Amino acid sequence: MSLFKAREWWSATLGHDEEFDQGCLCIADIDNSGKGQDKIIVGSYKGFLRIFSPRPSKPGESMVPQDQMLEVQLKDSIIQIEVGKYVSGTELLHLAALHPRKLTVFSVSGIAGTVEHGNQYQLRLVYEHNLQRTACNMVSGPFGGVKGRDFICIQSMDGILMFFEQESFSFSRFLPGFLLPGPLSYNPRTDAFITVSSLRQVENYKYQTLAVATDVDCRAESEQQKLGSGKRLTADWTLMIGEQAMDICILSSAQAASFVFVLGERNFFCIKANGQMRFMKKLEYNPSCFLPYASVIEGTINSLVGNHNNMLLVYQDVTLRWAAQLPHVPVALRVVLYCFFLGPGSSSAVTFHVFLAGSLSPAELGGDVAVSYTTATGVPRVAQCKFILPLKLVCSPTPPSKSVPCRITIDTNKPPVSLQDIFPDFVEKTEEEQVHAIGFQLVSGSRVTVLASKTSQRYRIQGEVFEDLWLITKELVERFEKHFANQGAKDFQCSFTGPIPLAEYFEIIDRHFELRLNAEKYQNLLAERAVQFRAIQRRLLTRFKDKTPAPLQNLDTLMDATYRQVIVLGDAAEENESALCQAFTRLKSATHLFLLLLRLWQSLNKEQTDILEATFLPLLQDTSQLGWEECVDAAVTHHLRTCLSRSPKEQALNLTSQLALPRDTVRLRKHISLLCDRMAKGGRLCLSAEGSAPIPVIMPGMCDTESRSRGSAGAKPSQHRAQGRN
């Protein structure tokens, strides 16, 4: 959460699939150019060593080849790099690379070419030490207060500090109570090493103490890097911080005393050189790296902290001064230039699957997909697409069947075509010239047959169940239109001679309505039982709380029984719910078919069809609060009162603006019949409100809430009361 975004000054993407950690970044004038321009040195776990000298002409520009001074692959992976005066006899800077089992020191030199891109850089091995233990990290500095030289101390994975005085090995020492390595740092002011051990305390060891803790017997051994046990090593001071540390940094300014900064997993500590805490700050995020540096204001210290929420925060002591959003999680930070190592990129292709739940034919074969996502930089995006699935997914060809209860006849105004041309994906190539019947078996198991008349231009769709005719009829009409459009016929028209099979349609409505009534019944029963359950539980709780134990009087049995009743009722309600869901799908199919027939019958145009669809299919799903029946009834009544009204008396009819579950479907059935009747007599629908009848507000259906990732912090919705409270 930040107002700001960090602007990139320069960046380089390093290799492919390479890994980096804390120690892999270093800043120094490594080629000793003397111009004071610092170079960025990066080592990777794959063994690549790269040196950059960024000089972008304008901020935000990506790397140009001249910026890269060197790239070599070493034989071992690089776990840390440091720069210092590691070679005896010279005060020039050299590069030390720590490998799992080896320490190598290189010198880097540049040979100027005639043009800029002709410059050459060389890496020359000066010396190397083989290590007998796996190294973990290292620290360098003028141990013991030497002048003009830097020594190196390596911490191994099993807790041995190995000291190297430039080309020679000096001694090694076990850290007491060691289990896992912590960060290590050297304080030149007090000549001491500071680490955070597995005991979760900051431990300070004087170099002197480390060196003296060896006794004579072990010195011979230690020449071969064997462990020098010696006198029991004790820490100069310790401070329990109660957590493991990510990093330790030591900052000493010229005037003030030096401070030890410890970045823990959950807190940020500043400790004085004598082991007393100066301040601590609780961090409310997971830090990844930090870097303290001297502030411009006397007596305060600024710290840069990077965290795993892609933020870079700047603190002045404990006060947050600035926060900025970064594109990635930083692993290492260095001042002068900040470099952030990249994570893997993200692709933006989305694959989704469509499943058919249950063995019920779907009401629609199309759908919309909307994907809302947040890009890596935090910008929300939405992508949308519509799709239509092929009919073949929900039905398969079967032999046609003859006598069935439900049938519809569609007329056309063109000469009959072979069904083979219309449904090439369902009919195998046959010798016969004309195919007059095709059978379809839907996933629900019911069969639908399409028959083409041999002489006239009629087609009959017949099946066992009314609503299952929908998919096939729709497909047939659509394919006809496509077929004749391909042939270039412009005035093709399908028609239906009527009457509309209202009886079948009403039957489906009734079935759906009955299930809704059932659902409400279960709801009431469940609420009743739940109240009973709570009452029993309350009594039990009071009884248990009572100081003098009283008999339970079979309350526990009662509670058990009520609980079982609640479960059984819940199961029944769930079952009813799924039946309701199926019935609603059926209802949708039937409604679609009803609308299609109405359109063909009265040859309605697109505008009329749209209004009809909005009237009859207002909901994506119905709920106990707002169901299909009342919505459709309200909409149909509205049409009957406005555009389909016969007399002004009807317009004046008042209706309730409240949508509630009706007692039965008689009214709805009457209204739908009336609508068909009026349309048959030439009535047409329109939305422009003529007449002054108040339009009842029909609220849109509940939209499905999409799951979305949300920030952890959320402001609570504020609520406001009504003025008139009695």
Next chain:
Amino acid sequence: MVLDMDPLFLAWSYFRRRKFQTCSELCSEILEKSPYDQAAWSLKTRALTEIVYVDEVDVDQEGIAEMMLDDHAIAQVARPGTSLKLPGTSQGGGPSPAVRPVTHAGRPITGFVRPSTQSGRPGTMEQAIKTPRTAHTARPVSSASGRYVRLGTASMLTSPDGPFINLSRLNLAKYAQKPNLSKALFEYIFHHENDVKNALELAALSTEHAQFKDWWWKVQLGKCYYRLGLLREAEKQFKSALKQQDMVDTFLFLTKVYIRLDQPLAALNLLKQGLDVFPREVTLLTGIARIYEEMNNITSATEYYKEVLKQDNTHVEAIACIGSNHFYTDQPEIALRFYRRLLQMGVYNCQLYNNLGLCCFYAQQYDMTLSSFERALSLAANDEEVADVWYNLGHVAIGIGDSNLAYQCFKLALANNNDHAEAYNNLAVLELRKGRIEQVRFFSGYLYGILCMFRLN
């Protein structure tokens, strides 16, 4: 070229970069080869703990059983200004509960959802029985179920060969002797296994081994006691830890104990002591502000929230709380600026747009009002949020005099959340205006039912 690296080093490096799954897999490989590798074992416990870690300071939900069986209360009716459970005793001159809405428990609504504010809004038993107990909708029923929401994920981690550490076979006395192992092990038992009893035993043994000189173990003992409801014991341990070493976390834990004991004044004192040791510490300042807010002392709360913002100007909670306070004291224009700031900072959710919409409406910037509510509706994550937005839209409708629209809005609020008492109330008022007494009686019947339900709980 594939370079061989020490697996333990790699695991350690992954741990640093918070790739805990990879780290734990690598450790498992090491442990297969050498089962007694303590370093790998310890690293794996730490990685598994980190995966499910929730800051214990933030975990706080009082279950129905704790509220019912509270043995710590001394007096049934506390003196005014000394208790969090006695609502309606405003001392800070803040708006009265008639203006600023309160939660079901009678505390003023804050501008920010935090764990403890949810305890004031317990779901009814019916709801608890009806709703599926997923990690998202879990509501506290009793102390045993659905309490530590995120910790539930621990049981979902499938380890092919059973649990990583079999606690019942662990010789805790032996591990207490190894201070470098025991702390990681304790956190594993406490956070990952959520087994407070064993954690307590280990902590007790370890603090003895450390000769009672390690404050960390005392804090852990306190945490265990707190979870077990032994508040006085927890208080003793935290106080003893504070004597040894001042830590921010210890202050916060002790504050939690006092809040649970319903001693807000002691908690405030303690936090102020903490501020003497750690001046300008944001978490302590926030703690003070929260307590003042719960005590209905809004003026002081706002002062401290402002102090928080001086230290950390990206603090979402402080901005949201100051904003809502301005809103309820009739300064919607200023509240609007705070909420806009949140929007600029990247907070993007239903609640924020809802509040923006309300502020716009009361600040008479009507062009923005409806579009804000529309966005709020499209961002709503659950039915309760949808209900709240519709409820507020109903208010806007009342404000513009469209009682038909208001009626529909309140109905929609009820459709999404059927125990929305305010919506019932307002519907009843609307019906009364129309003169339909029967309907009024119907809605007030519902309202009465809801009120009774919460009184009972």
